[in-house]
Amino acid sequence: xxxxxxxxxxxxxxxxxxxxxxxxxxxxxxxxxxxxxxxxxxxxxxxxxxxxxxxxxxxxxxxxxxxxxxxxxxxxxxxxxxxxxxxxxxxxxxxxxxxxxxxxxxx
Amino acid sequence: xxxxxxxxxxxxxxxxxxxxxxxxxxxxxxxxxxxxxxxxxxxxxxxxxxxxxxxxxxxxxxxxxxxxxxxxxxxxxxxxxxxxxxxxxxxxxxxxxxxxxxxxxxxxxxxxxxxxxxxxxxxxxxxxxxxxxxxxxxxxxxxxxxxxxxxxxxxxx
Numbered sequence: 454x455x456x457x458x459x460x461x462x463x464x465x466x467x468x469x470x471x472x473x474x475x476x477x478x479x480x481x482x483x484x485x486x487x488x489x490x491x492x493x494x495x496x497x498x499x500x501x502x503x504x505x506x507x508x509x510x511x512x513x514x515x516x517x518x519x520x521x522x523x524x525x526x527x528x529x530x531x532x533x534x535x536x537x538x539x540x541x542x543x544x545x546x547x548x549x550x551x552x553x554x555x556x557x558x559x560x
Numbered sequence: 561x562x563x564x565x566x567x568x569x570x571x572x573x574x575x576x577x578x579x580x581x582x583x584x585x586x587x588x589x590x591x592x593x594x595x596x597x598x599x600x601x602x603x604x605x606x607x608x609x610x611x612x613x614x615x616x617x618x619x620x621x622x623x624x625x626x627x628x629x630x631x632x633x634x635x636x637x638x639x640x641x642x643x644x645x646x647x648x649x650x651x652x653x654x655x656x657x658x659x660x661x662x663x664x665x666x667x668x669x670x671x672x673x674x675x676x677x678x679x680x681x682x683x684x685x686x687x688x689x690x691x692x693x694x695x696x697x698x699x700x701x702x703x704x705x706x707x708x709x710x711x712x713x714x715x716x717x
Contacts (some may be wrong), residue, residue, distance in 0.1 A: 469634070495679060495680050496674040496679065498705060500709065500712050501712060548625065551669075553604055553607075556606060
């Protein structure tokens with residue numbers, strides 16, 4: 454599982470006692486949805502990218518092909534938008550298939 | 561080369577020595593042993609927009625990914641070590657259960673080669689010609705891509 458910045462457990466010493474706290478996400482991080490973006494590269498096969506989208510994101514073949522073509526022709530495609538934790542998980546899964554995937558704040 | 565596909569997997573028979581050499585080079589090609597291929601194989605989640613997040617991500621995820629990818633390469637290396645030879649003809653068997661490891665390793669090798677040699681779409685589309693190491697890398701990428709397409713046609717990820 455990816456570690457989410459701002460949510461990692463921290464250990465703080467207070468009055469000699471060791472306390473375990475959880476940092477809270479900022480209001481901004483909670484409010485702003487995050488995009489999972491897949492970027493073009495000159496090597497990955499179109500059929501491979503299509504099958505990865507189907508396997509990781511649960512896309513139908515038709516939807517997977519639309520996003521694959523968008524990556525190919527426009528250089529990038531937003532394949533998912535939502536809460537950061539899930540977006541990071543998708544990016545991690547896409548990385549296991551060696552796609553160029555990044556996370557960014559939705560504008 | 562004669563290719564037989566069945567539910568049990570693939571058999572590549574009557575392979576010539578050159579083909580076998582290209583196949584045996586697959587694990588080495590997939591190894592991200594230089595900065596460019598390492599950056600491509602273990603790509604960053606913000607692509608440098610947030611260096612701290614990228615660094616944290618690498619620290620957290622790269623060892624796990626490295627282990628996963630090496631597992632795939634090890635499966636492929638074992639199949640390659642089991643290539644049978646009869647005279648000048650070689651036979652490779654890829655069990656169906658190993659197809660995902662092969663798909664991953666073929667893809668990883670192509671990406672690592674591409675990063676290592678600075679391959680662009682003009683190169684893979686044949687719009688630019690090269691000599692030497694880069695030309696050989698493009699040929700390897702094409703050959704591994706042909707095998708990858710064939711395995712993908714009969715495998716769900």
